[in-house]
Amino acid sequence: MEASRTTRILMGSSVRACVLDVRARVLDVRARLVTVHARRPTVLARSIFVFACTLVPCAVAAQDESAAAPGSVWDGVFTEAQAARGRLTYAGACGLCHGRRLNGAPDDPDMVSTPPLARARFLREWEGRSLGALLAYTRLTMPEDNPGSLTDAEYVDVIAYMLSVSRMPAGDGELPADARRLADIVIQGEQ
Numbered sequence: 686m687e688a689s690r691t692t693r694i695l696m697g698s699s700v701r702a703c704v705l706d707v708r709a710r711v712l713d714v715r716a717r718l719v720t721v722h723a724r725r726p727t728v729l730a731r732s733i734f735v736f737a738c739t740l741v742p743c744a745v746a747a748q749d750e751s752a753a754a755p756g757s758v759w760d761g762v763f764t765e766a767q768a769a770r771g772r773l774t775y776a777g778a779c780g781l782c783h784g785r786r787l788n789g790a791p792d793d794p795d796m797v798s799t800p801p802l803a804r805a806r807f808l809r810e811w812e813g814r815s816l817g818a819l820l821a822y823t824r825l826t827m828p829e830d831n832p833g834s835l836t837d838a839e840y841v842d843v844i845a846y847m848l849s850v851s852r853m854p855a856g857d858g859e860l861p862a863d864a865r866r867l868a869d870i871v872i873q874g875e876q
């Protein structure tokens with residue numbers, strides 16, 4: 686529900702932007718009409734045609750955005766290749782503390798345990814929050830000994846790997862390294 690509300694707000698704002706744009710063009714067309722005033726009727730016809738054309742991209746933009754919001758982590762929001770990349774990054778940057786199995790048992794037995802990054806316990810902790818929030822948290826605080834040391838694309842790859850370990854299905858498109866688009870994808874323990 687949250688995701689579709691966000692979609693509506695996004696669509697609303699883009700449609701509003703379009704409406705403003707169209708209004709500006711109407712003023713422009715009116716100004717031109719005043720200058721060409723009563724010269725030739727074809728000028729008026731052409732102006733009306735140009736104005737009508739400005740409405741078409743608005744409709745297309747609104748459609749694109751509604752198609753772009755997947756909703757939840759169960760909708761095939763990452764690719765297998767992305768999760769495979771994330772696995773390598775995870776092994777180098779996260780596994781030491783969060784463990785090879787992502788269960789919070791560190792690979793080094795002398796280290797203290799950490800929260801799990803997959804499966805039931807992790808999902809309970811993050812239930813209802815978005816992948817945007819997860820990216821923001823991770824980027825700001827992890828790896829705990831060197832926060833912010835990965836690129837956004839690397840953090841997002843690791844998140845794709847975390848989802849794949851939690852048995853979410855892969856899809857055709859990669860998870861984008863774009864916090865605003867990730868804010869539309871909600872973490873849910875159950876489908």
Ligand code: HEC
Binds near residue numbers: 800822
């Ligand atoms: C040096 C050890 C260390 C490394 C390396 C590390 N983490 Fe952590 N991580 C922790 C600790 C400790 C916590 C718990 C922090 C807290 O509770 O305040 C944590 C918490 C988290 C959480 C929150 C889990 C929850 O249930 O709220 C996430 C997500 C996370 N880490 C992701 C990562 C990712 C992704 C990487 C690799 C890029 C990484 N961490 C690397 C030690 C580490």
